[in-house]
């Protein structure tokens with residue numbers, strides 16, 4: 001592959017390489033409903049104006065889900081809250097295409113999908129653009145040699161903080177205790193940036209029958225972990241607003 005593709009993922013000059021995935025061109029054809037590759041980085045600070053609904057852009061909350069897969073949760077959220085704007089992000093092509101199909105079936109006007117790397121969040125969004133960010137069951141990359149791939153570390157938490165509105169909230173859920181501790185350590189390295197609003201190592205411990213919880217209260221992966229009796233760890237972070 002040409003040397004123009006040599007830049008690492010978080011470098012300003014990173015280029016998405018061309019893909020042979022058949023869903024690449026299918027997503028490109030979904031004008032306005034989904035974006036892929038560098039098209040996802042053409043609207044920082046302007047995502048709210050992509051939706052034309054009854055509320056002016058500035059009074060609409062922007063909710064973003066990283067790792068939305070085929071949109072199971074975010075489609076339901078968008079249905080429940082038509083006055084909010086939603087963006088689902090995943091790096092896989094086919095799930096993003098399926099997510100758009102779901103959204104179209106429901107005729108949702110407040111939801112867009114991005115096929116993009118979450119490591120590019122600060123190129124996708126402008127400063128203080130996002131009200132609420134979710135990351136549910138990120139790949140834990142369990143082996144030491146893989147830790148470098150973990151999405152959450154203190155460097156990325158700094159970048160994510162830049163796109164969050166003052167008082168914006170970042171909700172993380174994982175089934176993986178080591179990754180959870182790793183995330184808590186990363187947050188601890190930034191005591192002036194994020195504060196912990198809520199934290200639990202067993203989210204559903206007080207629920208009488210968590211296996212009956214439904215999407216969007218739980219995600220697709222969360223349902224599997226609940227069935228396997230694996231505790232869900234949950235963390236809600238809030239940006240510390242410095243006046």
Ligand SMILES: C[S@@+](CC[C@H](N)C(=O)[O-])C[C@H]1O[C@@H](n2cnc3c(N)ncnc32)[C@H](O)[C@@H]1O
Nearest residue numbers: 067069090091092116117118136137219220221
């Ligand atoms: C374990 S699945 C969880 C899916 C969903 N959030 C749930 O809870 O059912 C992780 C998802 O994150 C996506 N993903 C992993 N790393 C990503 C990254 N760096 N950028 C965007 N999406 C990513 C995967 O493609 C996958 O859909």
